[in-house]
Amino acid sequence: MVDSDIALPGDIIAKEEEYLPGKNTEPYDGNIVATKLGRIVRDDKNLTISVVGSNKKTPIGVGSIVYGKVIKINGKDAIIQLYAINEGGKLHPVDHEAKLMLPVQGKSGYTHIISLGDIVRAKVTSVKPIYVTIFNTDLGVLKTRCLICRNELILKNNVLYCTNCQRIETRKIASDYGNINISGDNCERS
Numbered sequence: 001m002v003d004s005d006i007a008l009p010g011d012i013i014a015k016e017e018e019y020l021p022g023k024n025t026e027p028y029d030g031n032i033v034a035t036k037l038g039r040i041v042r043d044d045k046n047l048t049i050s051v052v053g054s055n056k057k058t059p060i061g062v063g064s065i066v067y068g069k070v071i072k073i074n075g076k077d078a079i080i081q082l083y084a085i086n087e088g089g090k091l092h093p094v095d096h097e098a099k100l101m102l103p104v105q106g107k108s109g110y111t112h113i114i115s116l117g118d119i120v121r122a123k124v125t126s127v128k129p130i131y132v133t134i135f136n137t138d139l140g141v142l143k144t145r146c147l148i149c150r151n152e153l154i155l156k157n158n159v160l161y162c163t164n165c166q167r168i169e170t171r172k173i174a175s176d177y178g179n180i181n182i183s184g185d186n187c188e189r190s
C-alpha cells in the first residue's frame with residue numbers, strides 16, 4: 001500500500017473489496033493498481049478510486065532522469081512509455097514514448113535485460129526522437145514480475161527471486177531495486 005496520496009504506475013492503491021477501479025487504475029490480483037502517475041482520489045459515495053494526473057507539462061532534456069514502463073520489445077530495442085521526470089528531486093508527470101537500445105544478447109551478460117511491463121528508471125540520451133539508457137548503477141528496472149506467474153520479483157541474496165515458483169530471473173536492475181519508494185531516496189513524490 002502507498003502511504004502518500006501520490007501513486008506511481010504499478011502502485012497498489014486499494015483492495016478490490018474496498019473500491020471499484022476508477023480512472024487510470026486497473027484491477028490486479030485482488031488489488032487496484034495505478035496505471036498513471038498522479039494524485040489518488042477516493043470517491044466514498046460511489047466507492048470508486050481514481051488517479052488524477054496533472055496537465056502541467058515538464059520538458060525533457062538530454063540527461064533528464066525519467067521513469068517509465070516497458071510497453072514493447074523488438075529484439076534490439078524496446079519502447080518505454082515515460083510517465084514521470086525527476087526535476088530537482090521531485091517527480092513531475094510526462095507523457096512520451098522513448099526508445100531504449102538493447103545490447104546483443106550474450107555480450108551483456110544478462111539473459112533478460114528487461115521484460116514487458118517492467119517499471120524502469122532511465123536517463124535521456126537524446127530528444128527528437130527520445131532515446132534513453134538504463135546502463136548505469138542507479139538506472140534500470142525498479143519493479144518486475146515473474147515471467148511465468150507474474151508475481152512481483154523480490155531481491156534475495158542479490159538475485160531476483162519469485163517466492164511463488166522459486167524461480168530466479170535476471171534483469172538489469174537499478175541499485176535500489178525493491179525500495180518501497182521506487183522513485184529513489186533523494187526523490188520525493190510531489
Ligand SMILES: [Zn+2]
Binds near residue numbers: 151162164165
Ligand atoms: Zn513465479
